[in-house]
Amino acid sequence: MNPNDLELIHRYLDGQITETELQVFEHSLKDSNELRQEFVQATLLDESLRHALGKVVNEGPKNESVSLAESQVGFSKGAIRWRSVVVVLATSILLLMGLFLLSNRNQLSASEEFSRMLKSLSKGDRLYRIDVEQVVLPSKKQMDKYDRTRPPKPTLEGAKLYVRGLDQFVLMRFVDDALRFVTGSDGQIGWAIAPSGPVRISSDTQRFNRDLPGHEHSIPLGNLSQGLERIQKAYAVQIVAAASNEQFEEQEAMLIATKKSGERGPKRIEIQYGKQSGRIAQFRFVEMPYGPERLTVRLILLDELSLPDNFFSHAYHHPSDQDVIDEDTEQK
Amino acid sequence: MQDIAIAVLESFDRYDPSQPFAAWAIGVARNQVRLYFRTLHRDRLRFSDSIIDLLSEDFSKISTSELHRLEHLQTCVDKLDARAKELCQARYSENQKPAQIAQWLGGSPNGVAKALQRIREQLKDCIQRHVQLDGGSL
Numbered sequence: 001m002n003p004n005d006l007e008l009i010h011r012y013l014d015g016q017i018t019e020t021e022l023q024v025f026e027h028s029l030k031d032s033n034e035l036r037q038e039f040v041q042a043t044l045l046d047e048s049l050r051h052a053l054g055k056v057v058n059e060g061p062k063n064e065s066v067s068l069a070e071s072q073v074g075f076s077k078g079a080i081r082w083r084s085v086v087v088v089l090a091t092s093i094l095l096l097m098g099l100f101l102l103s104n105r106n107q108l109s110a111s112e113e114f115s116r117m118l119k120s121l122s123k124g125d126r127l128y129r130i131d132v133e134q135v136v137l138p139s140k141k142q143m144d145k146y147d148r149t150r151p152p153k154p155t156l157e158g159a160k161l162y163v164r165g166l167d168q169f170v171l172m173r174f175v176d177d178a179l180r181f182v183t184g185s186d187g188q189i190g191w192a193i194a195p196s197g198p199v200r201i202s203s204d205t206q207r208f209n210r211d212l213p214g215h216e217h218s219i220p221l222g223n224l225s226q227g228l229e230r231i232q233k234a235y236a237v238q239i240v241a242a243a244s245n246e247q248f249e250e251q252e253a254m255l256i257a258t259k260k261s262g263e264r265g266p267k268r269i270e271i272q273y274g275k276q277s278g279r280i281a282q283f284r285f286v287e288m289p290y291g292p293e294r295l296t297v298r299l300i301l302l303d304e305l306s307l308p309d310n311f312f313s314h315a316y317h318h319p320s321d322q323d324v325i326d327e328d329t330e331q332k
Numbered sequence: 333m334q335d336i337a338i339a340v341l342e343s344f345d346r347y348d349p350s351q352p353f354a355a356w357a358i359g360v361a362r363n364q365v366r367l368y369f370r371t372l373h374r375d376r377l378r379f380s381d382s383i384i385d386l387l388s389e390d391f392s393k394i395s396t397s398e399l400h401r402l403e404h405l406q407t408c409v410d411k412l413d414a415r416a417k418e419l420c421q422a423r424y425s426e427n428q429k430p431a432q433i434a435q436w437l438g439g440s441p442n443g444v445a446k447a448l449q450r451i452r453e454q455l456k457d458c459i460q461r462h463v464q465l466d467g468g469s470l
Contacts (some may be wrong), residue, residue, distance in 0.1 A: 039390075040390045
């Protein structure tokens with residue numbers, strides 16, 4: 001490649017290119033596929049730098065919200081900012097670049113896709129990592145409506161979610177890289193382990209899932225069949241072709257569910273899944289109510305595992321001599 | 333680029349199911365790429381439509397693995413020396429052009445432009461090294 005052409009790429013990116021140089025540059029771009037590739041890569045890097053070193057959220061109030069939220073819960077601002085860049089790019093380009101929505105979407109029935117996902121979920125155990133892409137704090141008016149007697153929810157950033165079947169889960173949340181809160185259900189008993197105090201258990205398996213993404217509007221990840229059913233009812237669903245998943249060696253599709261007017265819940269839910277296997281590789285909840293905040297979170301499938309049989313039981317996660325309070329008995 | 337995805341989603345209601353979807357989606361995407369090159373960076377001269385069409389196609393071929401490479405960018409930025417970081421900050425955070433940066437940080441506009449070019453090349457190489465360390469083939 002001509003070194004002058006490379007220099008023109010950079011002159012263009014920095015707004016330095018002259019009219020004459022632009023004509024030469026266009027001519028070279030037209031003739032050279034290699035130069036265009038180089039230009040695309042350089043533009044991508046340039047735009048990523050702009051996002052990474054600029055501001056995540058351009059609007060004033062939202063930006064302030066992110067900062068406030070981060071300072072409150074001790075997020076790494078840089079980490080969230082950078083994750084947001086990659087995620088925004090990935091989402092955009094999945095939509096733009098995959099050449100997307102399958103040409104005859106009517107043939108793809110969303111319910112068939114959901115069935116395949118559910119079938120896949122019934123096999124084995126899965127580990128998802130939760131990334132918080134954006135935090136928007138409520139307005140003062142909204143905050144006033146919120147029950148302040150409830151303790152603030154610990155951050156979901158970097159949390160790990162283990163899922164077995166359709167109704168068993170373990171959610172591990174970390175504060176300053178140390179495991180602090182573990183909640184879960186083995187399908188029969190719901191339980192919660194806080195950093196201090198006794199373990200709490202209940203025969204209501206939904207009792208402790210208030211910290212699961214999506215639970216507030218009946219899209220709990222601790223009960224995926226219920227969650228997917230709710231999405232079908234309350235959301236307009238589109239199926240999009242995504243890309244190949246190198247980790248799981250499979251072509252994937254993306255299901256984009258946009259909340260219908262008058263319904264409650266996250267504004268949009270995206271589920272990336274294997275076209276053949278139905279394996280859910282990613283969930284993304286856009287503007288999901290979470291306590292008084294609205295979060296945009298992504299759950300990424302890290303691994304498919306074979307965990308010990310009792311992993312989803314509370315006893316697996318605390319010393320045998322730790323006090324256990326059965327809330328069913330306590331209420332009586 | 334997020335505008336592209338948003339535009340595809342927001343335009344979906346206007347999609348006529350009797351028409352091939354892919355062509356429609358590419359049309360929306362192309363409009364957004366045009367918008368990107370024409371309006372996002374007003375300090376840059378505009379490409380002709382024929383070049384933008386070519387570039388839209390090239391952007392459409394970016395793979396997810398190429399995007400994953402960018403996960404190393406923050407690490408590579410952190411490794412830059414103080415002067416390079418200062419230049420990046422001025423260019424990308426303050427959105428200043430080389431001439432303004434030169435006035436602010438010293439040096440000539442051409443020198444600043446060259447330095448920015450070297451920094452981007454350095455970042456590109458750094459990302460490539462990280463990809464190789466991860467066992468990637470790109």
